Structures are given as structure tokens and as C-alpha cells.
Amino acid sequence: xxxxxxxxxxxxxxxxxxxxxxxxxxxxxxxxxxxxxxxxxxxxxxxx
Numbered sequence: 001x002x003x004x005x006x007x008x009x010x011x012x013x014x015x016x017x018x019x020x021x022x023x024x025x026x027x028x029x030x031x032x033x034x035x036x037x038x039x040x041x042x043x044x045x046x047x048x
Contacts, residue, residue: 020041
């Protein structure tokens with residue numbers, strides 16, 4: 001069984017959790033979908 005979803009991202013507001021990153025996010029029926037945009041202003045992050 002294939003489940004189909006349609007998200008109209010153009011109707012969602014951009015959110016900016018940190019400098020240089022913004023996203024549009026939807027949480028519906030325990031399904032999480034996020035459209036993320038990164039820019040050069042994003043601070044470097046290092047994971048060890």
C-alpha cells in the first residue's frame with residue numbers, strides 16, 4: 001500500500017532556528033517533513 005502526501009510549501013512560513021538556516025516544517029499524523037535551506041552565513045559546526 002502506497003501512501004501519498006502533498007505539501008504546499010509555498011503556503012508555509014519560513015522559520016530560522018539559527019543564523020544561516022531556515023526551514024519550512026510540517027508535522028501531520030506523526031509524519032515529519034522539513035524543507036531546509038542553508039546559506040553561507042551558517043556558522044561552521046564540527047561533530048566528533
